[in-house]
Amino acid sequence: xxxxxxxxxxxxLSGRTLDTNFHFLARLLEEAGARVIAHQAVPDEAGxxxxxLKLAFTRSxxxxxTGGLGPTPDDLTVSAIAKSLGLATHRDEAVIAALKxxxxxxxxxxxxxxxxxxxxxxxxxxxxxxxxxxxxxxILIEKGGKHVVMLPGVPEEMRALxxxxxxxxxxxxxxxxxxxxxxxxxxxxxxxxxxRLSDLSTLVGGAWVAYLPGLGGVDVRVTLxxxxxxxxxxxxxxxxxxxxxxRAGDYVYATDERALERxxxxxxxxxxYRLVVAESCxxxxxxxxxxxxxxxxxxxxxGVICYSNSSKVxxxxxxxxxxxxxxxxxxxxxxxxxxxxARRFGAPCGIGITGIAGPDGGSPEKPVxxxxxxxxxxxxxxxxxxxxxxxxxxxxxRSVTAALELLRRRLxxxxxxxxxxxxxxxxxx
Amino acid sequence: xxxxxxxxxxxxLSGRTLDTNFHFLARLLEEAGARVIAHQAVPDEAGxxxxxLKLAFTRSxxxxxTGGLGPTPDDLTVSAIAKSLGLATHRDEAVIAALKxxxxxxxxxxxxxxxxxxxxxxxxxxxxxxxxxxxxxxILIEKGGKHVVMLPGVPEEMRALxxxxxxxxxxxxxxxxxxxxxxxxxxxxxxxxxxRLSDLSTLVGGAWVAYLPGLGGVDVRVTLxxxxxxxxxxxxxxxxxxxxxxRAGDYVYATDERALERxxxxxxxxxxYRLVVAESCxxxxxxxxxxxxxxxxxxxxxGVICYSNSSKVxxxxxxxxxxxxxxxxxxxxxxxxxxxxARRFGAPCGIGITGIAGPDGGSPEKPVxxxxxxxxxxxxxxxxxxxxxxxxxxxxxRSVTAALELLRRRLxxxxxxxxxxxxxxxxxx
Numbered sequence: 082x083x084x085x086x087x088x089x090x091x092x093x094l095s096g097r098t099l100d101t102n103f104h105f106l107a108r109l110l111e112e113a114g115a116r117v118i119a120h121q122a123v124p125d126e127a128g129x130x131x132x133x134l135k136l137a138f139t140r141s142x143x144x145x146x147t148g149g150l151g152p153t154p155d156d157l158t159v160s161a162i163a164k165s166l167g168l169a170t171h172r173d174e175a176v177i178a179a180l181k182x183x184x185x186x187x188x189x190x191x192x193x194x195x196x197x198x199x200x201x202x203x204x205x206x207x208x209x210x211x212x213x214x215x216x217x218x219x220i221l222i223e224k225g226g227k228h229v230v231m232l233p234g235v236p237e238e239m240r241a242l243x244x245x246x247x248x249x250x251x252x253x254x255x256x257x258x259x260x261x262x263x264x265x266x267x268x269x270x271x272x273x274x275x276x277r278l279s280d281l282s283t284l285v286g287g288a289w290v291a292y293l294p295g296l297g298g299v300d301v302r303v304t305l306x307x308x309x310x311x312x313x314x315x316x317x318x319x320x321x322x323x324x325x326x327x328r329a330g331d332y333v334y335a336t337d338e339r340a341l342e343r344x345x346x347x348x349x350x351x352x353x354y355r356l357v358v359a360e361s362c363x364x365x366x367x368x369x370x371x372x373x374x375x376x377x378x379x380x381x382x383x384g385v386i387c388y389s390n391s392s393k394v395x396x397x398x399x400x401x402x403x404x405x406x407x408x409x410x411x412x413x414x415x416x417x418x419x420x421x422x423a424r425r426f427g428a429p430c431g432i433g434i435t436g437i438a439g440p441d442g443g444s445p446e447k448p449v450x451x452x453x454x455x456x457x458x459x460x461x462x463x464x465x466x467x468x469x470x471x472x473x474x475x476x477x478x479r480s481v482t483a484a485l486e487l488l489r490r491r492l493x494x495x496x497x498x499x500x501x502x503x504x505x506x507x508x509x510x
Numbered sequence: 511x512x513x514x515x516x517x518x519x520x521x522x523l524s525g526r527t528l529d530t531n532f533h534f535l536a537r538l539l540e541e542a543g544a545r546v547i548a549h550q551a552v553p554d555e556a557g558x559x560x561x562x563l564k565l566a567f568t569r570s571x572x573x574x575x576t577g578g579l580g581p582t583p584d585d586l587t588v589s590a591i592a593k594s595l596g597l598a599t600h601r602d603e604a605v606i607a608a609l610k611x612x613x614x615x616x617x618x619x620x621x622x623x624x625x626x627x628x629x630x631x632x633x634x635x636x637x638x639x640x641x642x643x644x645x646x647x648x649i650l651i652e653k654g655g656k657h658v659v660m661l662p663g664v665p666e667e668m669r670a671l672x673x674x675x676x677x678x679x680x681x682x683x684x685x686x687x688x689x690x691x692x693x694x695x696x697x698x699x700x701x702x703x704x705x706r707l708s709d710l711s712t713l714v715g716g717a718w719v720a721y722l723p724g725l726g727g728v729d730v731r732v733t734l735x736x737x738x739x740x741x742x743x744x745x746x747x748x749x750x751x752x753x754x755x756x757r758a759g760d761y762v763y764a765t766d767e768r769a770l771e772r773x774x775x776x777x778x779x780x781x782x783y784r785l786v787v788a789e790s791c792x793x794x795x796x797x798x799x800x801x802x803x804x805x806x807x808x809x810x811x812x813g814v815i816c817y818s819n820s821s822k823v824x825x826x827x828x829x830x831x832x833x834x835x836x837x838x839x840x841x842x843x844x845x846x847x848x849x850x851x852a853r854r855f856g857a858p859c860g861i862g863i864t865g866i867a868g869p870d871g872g873s874p875e876k877p878v879x880x881x882x883x884x885x886x887x888x889x890x891x892x893x894x895x896x897x898x899x900x901x902x903x904x905x906x907x908r909s910v911t912a913a914l915e916l917l918r919r920r921l922x923x924x925x926x927x928x929x930x931x932x933x934x935x936x937x938x939x
Contacts, residue, residue, distance in 0.1 A: 088549070090720050090721055091720050092731075093536075093549075094535060094536060094546045094547065094548070095537075095540055095546065095720075095731075096532075096533055096534070096535070096536025096537030096538070096539075096540055096546065097534075098722065099526065099530065100532070100533070102530045103529075103551075104525055104529070105525075106525075107524060107525030108524075109525075110525075111524060111525055117524065117525065118523065118552075118553060118558070119523070119553075119558065119562075120517075120522075120523065120549070120550065120551035121548065121549065121550045121551075122532075122548060122549035122550075123547070123549075124547055124548075124549050126794070129547065129548065129569070130570065132565060133548075133565075134571070134711065136561060136562075136565050138559070140558070140561075145760035150881040151700065151701075151721075152700070152701045152704075153700065153701065153704040153721060154704075155720070157723075164782075170831075180700055187897070187899050187901070194701055194702070196701050196704070196705060197701055212849060214900055214901065214904070218796050219726075221689075224827065235723065237900065237903075238902055241901070253762045262582065263520065272743040291524070292703060336910070344919065358815070360794070360797075362801075362805070363796035363798075363801075364797050364798055364800065364801025364802075364812075365789070365794030365795065365796065365797030365800075365813070365815065366794065366801075368789075368793050368794030368795075368797075368798075368799040369794035369795040369796065369798045370795055370816045371793065371794075372791075372792075372793025372795075372815075372906075373793075373902070373903065373906075375868070375869055375870065376870065377793070378817050378818070379816070381690070381793075381817055382816035382817055382820075382821055383793075383816050383818060383821045383825075384814075384815045385786070385812065385813075385814055385815070386794065386812035386813045386815070387695060387809050387812050388796045388801065388806070388810055388811055388812035389807070389811040389812060389855075391855075391856075392786075392811055392813070392855055393810045395854075395855075396812075396814070396825065396854070397853075425824075425825070426818075426820075426821055426824075426825075427820075438790065439804070440804055440814070441805070462836065470608075473802070473804060474802065477801075477802075507587050
């Protein structure tokens with residue numbers, strides 16, 4: 082089954098919004114067994130939508146659209162696609178009832194504006210899918226053996242609908258079960274991983290290897306041949322995980338979907354330790370990532386955002402002398418933060434982060450990107466001096482990843498760094 | 511001048527790589543005066559490239575391609591586009607000389623492989639642009655009054671060539687400067703805004719209105735006619751901002767690009783106040799958003815992530831009695847957090863957030879999505895009880911937005927809520 086995505090909306094085309102919807106859908110469709118062969122993006126204009134759909138149907142069995150399902154007049158995806166396919170439309174009573182129920186539920190008060198009923202416009206003969214994260218339903222249309230699926234453009238709503246309804250439908254329609262092995266790494270470069278795994282496709286015949294770099298590390302995602310039966314595929318997946326883990330060594334933090342923060346929380350849970358954090362340059366991002374994990378409160382107590390020097394002293398027990406002698410961005414302050422915040426909360430584990438995220442505040446000795454992370458746990462303290470590159474947001478995210486990775490290594494008794502790790506200390510101290 | 515972008519390459523389509531090239535080019539083209547009306551992405555296949563180019567030329571004056579200019583056999587953009595346009599190609603001696611010079615310069619040693627001369631393939635009659643960041647040149651072709659520009663797919667090379675050669679060329683060719691008016695709102699529904707502004711295009715002839723919803727609110731972005739002269743356009747932009755501000759009232763937080771957190775920091779700066787925060791359910795996200803703003807340290811001192819009850823008491827001066835009588839998720843605790851954290855840091859302004867982000871932890875009286883935010887500043891305390899919908903991430907992000915908005919209202923002396931605001935308290939207390 083071939084597929085393509087049609088993004089509809091002016092905001093994407095103006096460059097004002099980065100369209101991450103296609104990227105998400107491409108992965109979801111591939112995993113469900115529909116090869117993605119093209120992407121188009123057009124404005125909220127019936128003519129442009131019609132031309133794009135006609136081109137799409139010359140090559141694709143399934144066209145997934147995103148956007149243009151809102152309640153305003155420029156949202157015309159449904160009417161344009163119905164017209165292009167020669168279908169009439171109707172206002173779906175069940176959808177209107179659901180919209181009104183949602184309006185009352187979220188307590189906006191009063192009657193739902195009649196405008197909003199536009200979201201109940203559905204082509205005749207279409208199937209609607211309930212939106213678990215918003216009002217506009219997903220819409221599935223069959224036409225001459227080909228299919229169009231319309232999803233909202235708001236990423237949360239699109240993702241929720243795609244996972245809940247599109248993926249199962251594609252899996253059923255494609256008749257394929259794509260099997261993957263996922264191995265997640267942190268601290269090793271994509272090119273090094275690629276070199277170490279260059280023979281993987283030969284070792285496991287038919288395996289297709291993808292390297293997915295992100296701010297949190299590099300994922301190795303191996304797609305396995307789909308014509309083998311389930312037992313054989315499961316065996317191949319186990320073999321792939323074993324090979325990748327052997328080659329990538331202790332850079333591997335998970336052989337499943339768990340994020341690094343989740344892995345760290347799970348390790349803490351097993352040991353019965355509680356964690357707190359003290360963040361300067363990351364300003365809450367580390368705690369934010371930890372508390373993204375549902376149930377984090379079982380092992381995470383909180384922490385201090387000590388942006389000012391006085392708060393480092395008053396709330397995290399950093400001494401004035403240390404600040405004076407070494408400066409706020411130093412190994413000493415990072416370590417005092419980790420211990421100090423742990424004592425303050427009465428927790429056995431603490432993380433301290435201090436650094437210069439930029440764009441200002443750098444100096445020749447401590448340029449932008451200089452970050453110290455410290456992880457304190459029963460058994461002792463680990464520290465790393467980082468020299469990170471990128472913009473403010475990248476430096477902050479990478480600092481968070483490095484701190485989590487350092488605590489993972491501390492909890493597992495691994496060395497604080499591995500040879501050739503990505504977060505290397507500066508050449509000159 | 512209308513334009514579109516054609517991304518060429520298999521890696522983007524598999525969902526393996528997030529294509530940020532289009533986003534970059536769309537902004538660059540718009541700013542240079544070429545309205546972007548479509549985006550297509552196709553694999554490295556001559557047939558797909560031909561079909562995409564033919565569709566593009568039915569609607570666009572300028573087509574900018576990215577990708578497929580490398581030295582390997584799957585890089586066939588130049589030959590496919592030349593064929594589609596009916597042009598012969600040649601190996602350009604000047605480009606070959608530049609490639610050889612670059613090969614020597616970056617010290618790869620030895621003779622340049624003959625393969626690499628493929629990057630000197632140029633359609634007859636084309637103009638080449640020197641690549642300041644790599645080897646493949648940019649290529650400009652004119653055909654029947656329309657133009658194709660080919661750029662490399664490597665983001666650094668594409669960006670360097672686009673800035674150095676494409677943007678000046680488009681500016682000269684379009685002779686236009688595009689003018690926008692942006693008004694940013696929070697707390698008002700997109701459909702309500704749209705109703706209030708339904709006559710805007712009539713009031714300001716030729717204005718084109720877009721509504722851009724996000725977790726932080728809804729942006730109204732108005733594109734103004736480009737054939738008027740600069741003074742008239744500036745006057746129209748001011749008029750649009752005035753009309754939208756009058757209609758949307760105190761839901762407007764900015765008439766420029768500033769984010770809500772930046773607006774709040776600016777207000778604090780003007781008043782000479784410093785801010786600290788105490789976060790329970792948002793677990794650092796509020797501080798994380800505030801410290802995304804470069805220079806936040808001028809007015810932001812930090813805060814406490816008080817995920818556990820004991821940390822609410824120990825670090826934010828919440829009383830045991832309040833926790834016992836009202837529970838951790840209550841108006842009383844939110845207010846004690848805001849005051850307590852302010853006192854603890856010696857800051858005049860404090861924000862407190864406590865709530866249930868889910869998926870677990872809800873009860874019939876306090877379901878998932880129940881959140882209390884409090885903003886304390888000279889003049890007094892504002893509090894709001896929220897009943898938010900969505901998943902854990904959405905509830906957390908919306909809580910952060912509501913807290914920032916509450917402090918903005920407190921600092922400006924606006925009422926804590928406006929009639930019909932999105933973040934309304936639950937119907938039953």
